Amino acid sequence: MVKDEVIKYLENHRGQIITGGKLARELKVSRTAIWKAIHALKDEGHDIESLPGSGYVLDPDSDGLSIAEIKKHLNTDFLGREIEVHGSIDSTNSYIKEGGIKHAEGFTVLADRQTAGRGRFGRSFTSPAHEGIYMSFLLKPSIPIDKITLLTVFAAVAVSRAVENVCGITTELKWVNDVFFNGKKLCGILSEAMLSAEVNMVDYAVVGIGINTNKVDKTLHDIATSIYEINQTKGIRNELIAEILNRFENLYLNIAEPSDILEEYSSRLFVIDKLVEAKWGEETLTGTVKGIDDTAALLLQGDDGEISRINSGEIKIKE
Ligand code: BTN
16 A cells, blocks of 8 residues: 555654655655555554645654554564554454454554444443554464453553563553553453354454553543653554564463463552452452462452452452
């Protein structure tokens, strides 16, 4: 696509004025094609200034999604090797579930904005343009359904490691799918699986990750934070996406032996030894969090000292 070539060229010349004529000659397309590509790229969130009579310039801090930039930082074998970037889409998870499963394992979809971003339990996930990473990828693991939570655990650990490495921010985890900083949510994860005809085995899974990178919606200020709000880091979406994919693939390849990863996940949980109320379906249970088991199910100790195992649902801290 012309726009992929245009943004690749501008990325390699950040901050420099490039004329439409030069772009057209370099990429062997018409000036009209360049003009259309620039419009599409601006819509996708690239900070490109059009200077009448002189050309186009990509802001050195531009944070637009770019496959070429992601691939510069990507060192995976299969995850993110095939990527689609959309300006606006309903939900990247829904997009893969509804038409993307024919792709090979690792197929990744990104959007600058989601119009119907989804969270767990049918909640919505606010996904305004240019303000976050909204990413989903397709997996075809051969695991029984009761191990599906491991994918969420791997994503939470991958995001934590990547955010630490790229942005210098140390995060904490709330069982089972939230990445937090200082009591506020930075990232949510939604893993969805389709069962195969074989009893209780997963056919394919879609892992969706939503991270607030720039501004947080005013209505969410009390409960959510972003990378920019934490330490003013900006312009990192592409690098952070690649780093999450790198780290996730590495963890996923160890799915048969997840004990070290579960240990790391557990050490990042800020709910250990806290009194919580766990909710799943119509059921609720109050108890103290004692840890997780080898499928990442939560271990809750009730007043009577008995330990209950909770493998899905969510928790609310009571103290
Ligand atoms: C949650 O907080 O309950 C999970 C939020 C998951 C949001 C991500 S954004 C990318 C992907 N597409 C979606 O519709 N949801 C996930």
